[in-house]
Amino acid sequence: MTEIERECPTCRSRQRFRRLNTAEQSAVREKKGPRFYVGNLWRCTAVRCLWYQPYLNRGKGGLLPEGFREEAAP
Numbered sequence: 001m002t003e004i005e006r007e008c009p010t011c012r013s014r015q016r017f018r019r020l021n022t023a024e025q026s027a028v029r030e031k032k033g034p035r036f037y038v039g040n041l042w043r044c045t046a047v048r049c050l051w052y053q054p055y056l057n058r059g060k061g062g063l064l065p066e067g068f069r070e071e072a073a074p
Helices: 022-032
Strands: 003-008 013-019 041-044 051-054
Touching: 003 041, 022 041
Parallel strands: none
Antiparallel strands: 003 013, 013 041, 041 051
């Protein structure tokens, strides 16, 4: 399972989600603490969206730092 489709609260629509990469996981650990489990976090793949969440728990999601914002291709 490399992508899933979920409701994104920042996009306000259904979007594709992918697992966080290593750099994104490190950023979440830095924000939430070294013991925070990042193995089940998924990120919205919409352009410019920073939302991440656990697989089935949107209430425990958050936003990645601005440096992870992906710009649209020209």
